[in-house]
Amino acid sequence: MSERTVREIAVAAKAASRVLAPLDEAKRNAALEAMADAIAAAGPELSAANAEDLKAAESLSGEDALSPSTLSRLKLNKAKLQEMVEQIRSVAALPDPLGRVLDATELDNANPLPGGSVDGLHLQKISVPLGVLAVIFEARPDAVTQIAALALKSGNAVMLKPGKEVERTAIALVDVLRKAVAAAGLPSDLISLVLGRERAAEMLAMHDAIDMMIPRGAKKLVEYVQANTRIPVLGHAEGICHIYVDLAADEQLALRVIDDAKLDYPAACNAVETVLVHRDIADEFVPKLAEHLSRRGVKLHGDSEVLKLTKDATPVADWSHEYGEPEIAVGVVDSLDAAIAHIHTHGSSHTESILTEDAVAAERFLREVDAAGVYHNASTRFADGFRYGFGAEVGISTSRFHARGPVGLDGLTTYKYVLRGRGHVAGDYRGVAGRSFTHRKES
Amino acid sequence: MSERTVREIAVAAKAASRVLAPLDEAKRNAALEAMADAIAAAGPELSAANAEDLKAAESLSGEDALSPSTLSRLKLNKAKLQEMVEQIRSVAALPDPLGRVLDATELDNANPLPGGSVDGLHLQKISVPLGVLAVIFEARPDAVTQIAALALKSGNAVMLKPGKEVERTAIALVDVLRKAVAAAGLPSDLISLVLGRERAAEMLAMHDAIDMMIPRGAKKLVEYVQANTRIPVLGHAEGICHIYVDLAADEQLALRVIDDAKLDYPAACNAVETVLVHRDIADEFVPKLAEHLSRRGVKLHGDSEVLKLTKDATPVADWSHEYGEPEIAVGVVDSLDAAIAHIHTHGSSHTESILTEDAVAAERFLREVDAAGVYHNASTRFADGFRYGFGAEVGISTSRFHARGPVGLDGLTTYKYVLRGRGHVAGDYRGVAGRSFTHRKES
Structure with missing residues (x-):
C-alpha cells in the first residue's frame, strides 16, 4: 500500500466511495460491526505497534520531547481499545444520514405519453455522501477509528494522515480496518493511509479527487490547510x-x-x-x-x-x-x-x-x-x-459554508435532485400555450 | 465611490450587511420596492448611459468586435427596463429565506436557577444571510438589478463587477439603486461597484471580507475564479x-x-x-x-x-x-x-x-x-x-458543497444556532450524577 502514489490512493478512494454510496444502511452498519469486532480481536498486535510509537516518543528529548498530556493521548491501553470499539458501535447505531428526502415537489400531475408507472413529474432532494474525505490529525490513535466509522456511516471513503508520533499505531489500525471492511464485502480502499508531510501536501492539491479536508489539531495546522488548498475545509482555526x-x-x-x-x-x-x-x-x-x-x-x-x-x-x-x-x-x-x-x-x-x-x-x-x-x-x-443532540461530532466549523457550528454526520453529506417523469420535456412548458408547472409540495 | 480601494468597498459592504441582516422582511421588501420604482423613474438617464456603451461596442472591429447576440443583450430598451422593474418586484414577492427555524431541540426541560422567562434550555437552527456576495458578470445590464434584488432579499450586501462593455450602464444603474436603498433608510453600501480587471483580482484575495463569489459567464471566467480564490465559488464551469x-x-x-x-x-x-x-x-x-x-x-x-x-x-x-x-x-x-x-x-x-x-x-x-x-x-x-419551483435562480452549482444543482435564494443563506437558557452550564451535565440532556425535537 505504501508504494502507491497519493493520486493513486485518492483515485482508488473515489472509486470505492462510489461503490459504497448506493449501499443501504444495513450493509454499512454490518461493515461497522465488522470493524468493531476486528479491533476488539486485534488487541495484542495493536498494543505492540503502539508500544513502538510510545518507545520512540519517550526517547525524544529537548525541544522534540512530547508533553505528558500528548504521551497520555498517544498511549493505547485496554480501556482505550474498549472505548474505540464502543465508539464504532455507537456510530453504527446513529440514524442513517443518507437517503433522507429533504424536499419533494410535484412539478406536474400529468404525463405527455401513455404508460409508465409514474404519474406526473416528481422532484426529490435526497441526502447523499460527499465522496472522499481527507483527515489530517495529530497523536491520537482513537481518531483513526472514530473518523473511519463516521466516514463509513455517512457513505464516504476516507484518507487518513496521522501525526508522525502515532504512525506505527495508525498503520496497524488501518490494516485491521481495511481487512474488516473487505471481509464485509466492501472495498478496502474506503479507508487508506497517507504518511509523511510531503504526501500530505500532495493531498491538498487534489481538489478533483478529494471532496473535503478535515484538519484536526492546532491552530497552525488548520490555518496551513486553509491557506493551501482549494478543497473545502471543515474546521476552525480558533475559538475566541x-x-x-x-x-x-x-x-x-x-x-x-x-x-x-x-x-x-x-x-x-x-x-x-x-x-x-x-x-x-x-x-x-x-x-x-x-x-x-x-x-x-x-x-x-x-x-x-x-x-x-x-x-x-x-x-x-x-x-x-x-x-x-x-x-x-x-x-x-x-x-x-x-x-x-x-x-x-x-x-x-x-x-x-x-x-x-x-x-x-x-x-x-x-x-x-x-x-x-x-x-x-x-x-x-x-x-x-x-x-446539541447530534450523536457524533465531526468537528466545529467557523466557516459560513456548507456546515456551521458543531457538525454531525449530516455535515459529511450533500444532496442530489432526483426527477422521475414519463417523457416530460421542457419545451412543453414554454410560451403562453405551454403547460404550467404545478409546483405542489409533497413533503 | 470610484476612489475607494477594493478593501474599503468590501469592509463597507460587510458593515452594511450587518445592518441589513437583522432587519425583518418588510424593511427588505420596502427597499426592493424603492429600487423598482427608482429604476422605473430613471429611464432617460439609464438609456443615455446605455447608448454610450452601445456606441463604444459598435465601434469595435476585428477581433474585438462583439457578436450580434452580445450586442442585443447589451442593449437596454424600454421593454427590458420594464422587465428589470418587474423582476425586482417578483423577487420582493418571494417567500422570506431568512429567520426560518430549520431545526429546534429542547436540550433540557428544567432551570438550574429560579426566575427568567425561559423554561429549560432550547436550541434553534435559524437561517441567516451569508454576508457579502461578489458577482462577476458579463455584458448584461439586467444582471445588475437581478443580482442586487436577490442579494437584498436574502439579507446580503453585494459587490458587482460588470463586464467592460456594460460599465457605463452599470455605473448608472448602481447609482440609481444606491440612492433608492439610502432613501429607504438602508446603507447604500449594500450595493457597490468594482470596475476593472485588476480590482476584480483584488476581490478574489479578500476571503476575510467576501463570503461568496458568483462568476456568471463563460467557462474560462468560472475556471479562472475557481483557481484563484479561497472564497467559496457558486457556479459551474461546464455542463456535460x-x-x-x-x-x-x-x-x-x-x-x-x-x-x-x-x-x-x-x-x-x-x-x-x-x-x-x-x-x-x-x-x-x-x-x-x-x-x-x-x-x-x-x-x-x-x-x-x-x-x-x-x-x-x-x-x-x-x-x-x-x-x-x-x-x-x-x-x-x-x-x-x-x-x-x-x-x-x-x-x-x-x-x-x-x-x-x-x-x-x-x-x-x-x-x-x-x-x-x-x-x-x-x-x-x-x-x-x-x-424546480424555487422562484428565482441564483445559478447552478456543480460543486458538492453548500448548494448543489439549481440554487435559489436559500443558497445565499447560512444558519446560526440560537440557544436560550436560564443560567445553564455544561458542568451540570458531567459524570454519572450529572443531569441528562432531554434532546427532544421541537420542530
Whole structure:
C-alpha cells in the first residue's frame, strides 16, 4: 500500500466511495460491526505497534520531547481499545444520514405519453455522501477509528494522515480496518493511509479527487490547510468566544455561567476568552467577578477601567487571543451596541453569549450577532455536537459554508435532485400555450 | 465611490450587511420596492448611459468586435427596463429565506436557577444571510438589478463587477439603486461597484471580507475564479450532461426527450451533449436516432459502433466536450454499469438522465449516478431553478458543497444556532450524577 502514489490512493478512494454510496444502511452498519469486532480481536498486535510509537516518543528529548498530556493521548491501553470499539458501535447505531428526502415537489400531475408507472413529474432532494474525505490529525490513535466509522456511516471513503508520533499505531489500525471492511464485502480502499508531510501536501492539491479536508489539531495546522488548498475545509482555526454581561444581568447567574464557560475545560475552543461588562454595572460587578475568578485560580487581564476596579488584573495585550488556559480578558463597554461591535471585531464567529434579564436586549443580541452560536443566559461550552443532540461530532466549523457550528454526520453529506417523469420535456412548458408547472409540495 | 480601494468597498459592504441582516422582511421588501420604482423613474438617464456603451461596442472591429447576440443583450430598451422593474418586484414577492427555524431541540426541560422567562434550555437552527456576495458578470445590464434584488432579499450586501462593455450602464444603474436603498433608510453600501480587471483580482484575495463569489459567464471566467480564490465559488464551469438509452427504453419517448434535451436551447448548460445507447438496441435505435437528429439539423458524432450504423456521423473527438450547439455525441455501451462508468469519467456532475421502462434499472441509475441531478424518463433541461419551483435562480452549482444543482435564494443563506437558557452550564451535565440532556425535537 505504501508504494502507491497519493493520486493513486485518492483515485482508488473515489472509486470505492462510489461503490459504497448506493449501499443501504444495513450493509454499512454490518461493515461497522465488522470493524468493531476486528479491533476488539486485534488487541495484542495493536498494543505492540503502539508500544513502538510510545518507545520512540519517550526517547525524544529537548525541544522534540512530547508533553505528558500528548504521551497520555498517544498511549493505547485496554480501556482505550474498549472505548474505540464502543465508539464504532455507537456510530453504527446513529440514524442513517443518507437517503433522507429533504424536499419533494410535484412539478406536474400529468404525463405527455401513455404508460409508465409514474404519474406526473416528481422532484426529490435526497441526502447523499460527499465522496472522499481527507483527515489530517495529530497523536491520537482513537481518531483513526472514530473518523473511519463516521466516514463509513455517512457513505464516504476516507484518507487518513496521522501525526508522525502515532504512525506505527495508525498503520496497524488501518490494516485491521481495511481487512474488516473487505471481509464485509466492501472495498478496502474506503479507508487508506497517507504518511509523511510531503504526501500530505500532495493531498491538498487534489481538489478533483478529494471532496473535503478535515484538519484536526492546532491552530497552525488548520490555518496551513486553509491557506493551501482549494478543497473545502471543515474546521476552525480558533475559538475566541465572548460573554457580554448586560446592564440587566442577574449577578449570581453571571458568575455561575462565566465560571463554567472558562473552567469546565479551558483548552476547548468553546471556552470563553473575553467577558464584556456594561459600564453601568461595572463598579459593582467587576470586583465581584475578579474576586470570584481569583479564588478559582483564573488569571485576569483587564482594560484600563477594569484595572481601576481590581488589583488582581494585568493589562490585556490582545483582545483576539485564545488563552486556552485558566486566563481571561475582561473589558467594560458602554452599551449593547459596543459589545456587539467588539465581538464582530475580535471574535472568530464561534459562540457568543449574552447574560441579561432584559428580553429585548437578549433578542437583539441573538439577532444581530454574527456567529455560529448565539446564546442567552447559557455557557458557551454547550457548543458541541453531543450536547446539541447530534450523536457524533465531526468537528466545529467557523466557516459560513456548507456546515456551521458543531457538525454531525449530516455535515459529511450533500444532496442530489432526483426527477422521475414519463417523457416530460421542457419545451412543453414554454410560451403562453405551454403547460404550467404545478409546483405542489409533497413533503 | 470610484476612489475607494477594493478593501474599503468590501469592509463597507460587510458593515452594511450587518445592518441589513437583522432587519425583518418588510424593511427588505420596502427597499426592493424603492429600487423598482427608482429604476422605473430613471429611464432617460439609464438609456443615455446605455447608448454610450452601445456606441463604444459598435465601434469595435476585428477581433474585438462583439457578436450580434452580445450586442442585443447589451442593449437596454424600454421593454427590458420594464422587465428589470418587474423582476425586482417578483423577487420582493418571494417567500422570506431568512429567520426560518430549520431545526429546534429542547436540550433540557428544567432551570438550574429560579426566575427568567425561559423554561429549560432550547436550541434553534435559524437561517441567516451569508454576508457579502461578489458577482462577476458579463455584458448584461439586467444582471445588475437581478443580482442586487436577490442579494437584498436574502439579507446580503453585494459587490458587482460588470463586464467592460456594460460599465457605463452599470455605473448608472448602481447609482440609481444606491440612492433608492439610502432613501429607504438602508446603507447604500449594500450595493457597490468594482470596475476593472485588476480590482476584480483584488476581490478574489479578500476571503476575510467576501463570503461568496458568483462568476456568471463563460467557462474560462468560472475556471479562472475557481483557481484563484479561497472564497467559496457558486457556479459551474461546464455542463456535460448525458442521456442513457437503456435496453428497455420506449423508442418514441427516447426520441422526444433527446430532441428536447438537445434542441430546446442548445447553448444551455443543461442541454445534453452525449447519448449512450445500450448495445442490444443499438442496431435498431441508432439509425432512427441518426435519422431524427439529421432531419432536425443536429450534427452527429459517433464512436466506431455508431459510425457502422449510420453514414450521418463523424468520429467523436472528445467525450468531455460541451458543444453548446446543435451537435451531439452518440456512443454504444454494453450495460447500465458501462453507462454509469462513462458518465462518471466524462460527466461534470451536472444532470444525467436514464430512459427506460425497467423500474429496477431506473432506480439503480438514480441511486448510483453521482451528479447534482439524476433523472428518469425526463429531459435534462428541467435542471433550472424556476422549473424546480424555487422562484428565482441564483445559478447552478456543480460543486458538492453548500448548494448543489439549481440554487435559489436559500443558497445565499447560512444558519446560526440560537440557544436560550436560564443560567445553564455544561458542568451540570458531567459524570454519572450529572443531569441528562432531554434532546427532544421541537420542530
